[in-house]
Amino acid sequence: MTQAPGDVVLIGGGHTHIQVMTAFGRRPEPGLRLVLISDQTHAPYSGMLPGHLAGLYRRDEMLIDLAALAEATGTTLILARATGLDLARRQVLCDGRAPVDYHLASIDVGIIPDLSGIAGADRDGLAVKPIGSFLARCDAILGAAVDEGRLRDVAVVGNGAAGVELAFALAARLRARAQASPPARITLIGSGPVVATLNAGVRRHIHRALDRHGIARRDGVRIVAVEAGAVVTATNERIAADTVLISTRARPPRWLGETGLELSQDGSVATAPTLLAMGREDVFAVGDCATILEHSREKAGVFAVRQGPVLARNIRRRWRGEELERHRPQTAYLVILMTGDGRAIAGRGAWLAAEGRLVWWLKDWIDRRFMARFQTAI
Known part of the structure; x- marks a missing residue:
């Protein structure tokens, strides 16, 4: 050229x-x-989103300042x-x-989220992506609902890795705001098994952690609609939900x-x-x-x-x-899911499965090291 x-x-x-x-x-x-x-002038790092929702990271710790990075690297930024x-x-x-x-x-x-198969999702649901708009709406919706004492049931639709971490993060966030009484129930809903792409050992760790945090599971359930106070399944069952967070397929x-x-x-x-x-x-x-x-x-x-x-x-x-x-x-690549309580679950390939505080330390170190590359001068 x-x-x-x-x-x-x-x-x-x-x-x-x-x-x-x-x-x-x-x-x-x-x-x-x-x-x-x-x-946008700031780009969120998706790896730290669950930790931020759980209260483990400040907002600025998970954001990359694109304007500052552009200036430092000699890149012209067009907003x-x-x-x-x-x-x-x-x-x-x-x-x-x-x-x-x-x-x-x-x-x-x-x-971006593909909500075409869930009626009312764009009106009554809260899609995880794009992350920037999700963060603003999540803070407003959860904060108001907790403060006003009207948060009783939370449904997380999508039981892949992102949905599982989201459920753990919400459990940690609501525990920290214990004034919500009675405590909100969190239900993780998915059309297949929980994190079906991970090995059996990892899934066992996830099941135990969900039980430990009191998060209910509804596997093999397809949600077709979101309405006021509930999500509706393909069999016309209504599952109570004051707040619905959606982490399903995207396009x-x-x-x-x-x-x-x-x-x-x-x-x-x-x-x-x-x-x-x-x-x-x-x-x-x-x-x-x-x-x-x-x-x-x-x-x-x-x-x-x-x-x-x-x-x-x-x-x-x-x-x-x-x-x-x-x-x-x-x-085969390393997957680490935080559980919101100072622990995390790791898996890789067909055999590696581990859980504990050391695993969380590893995830935190990996994420902070990545972010440090873009939050300091070139």
Whole structure:
């Protein structure tokens, strides 16, 4: 490619893109300018969300200051919401401002809740993603409900890893505000077994921890509607719920489907192992909004984090006209779920399962080490 000055436009301040910013901040590429388009000045780190809800982290400890990071790394920050791509003109379309030209672009816009199968969920439920809006609404809803003594039943819909941690976090939060009397009941509801993707040993630890915290389980139950005071199952059973938090399936933003980029079956951008969008030489896609077709994996933050250094190197290589590095995500990876009481549960592959305070110490150390990379000067 040409060595004349050009712009790499990073669309979204996700876990992968913030690593690209720090990489180029430490070692700029001659002639290459970084531009970040984000509709928020602070990006939450999803790994610390449950701990924050449980009262273990302050809000600022789980937020990455994108404005400060951009200034420190020499990245131009454009505060706007991306709404599309014009591939022919090489432009990012934005809401309320002129299009942004790019030489190379990268998409890291995450996923949003897919509430299409749950009637009333958008009105009476509280979706976990996007995290920024969830935090504001969660604080307001739970705070008012507890203070006014009208929080009796909480339903967490979705019993994957995120839903389980959310239930533990809520239990810890409500214990800390013991003035809620009688204590609220928390019910974890899912259409399949609890965290079905993890090994049997981990699931046993999770079951015991849920029992220890008094969290009820309803496995094999599909929720089809949320209404005032209850969630409704596919068999028309009503489960009492003053507050409904939803951590079920999610989907990429719909505008990705209007770009002309090839999509995978779940609507995410289909990419090659180089992280380039299929059939493109100028657009990368990473994180939850993308799928490497040759190595499809479930959506998890660990994959976005691991893609960061690869994307940074491949942007340099693409700019220089060099061969790109191929990325193969790991098939077995460490999962650590906090239980909100100074303990955590860990699992990896088909056999590793552990629980205890040392596991929580490990998770806390991993998360704080990751965040420290973006909360200090470059």
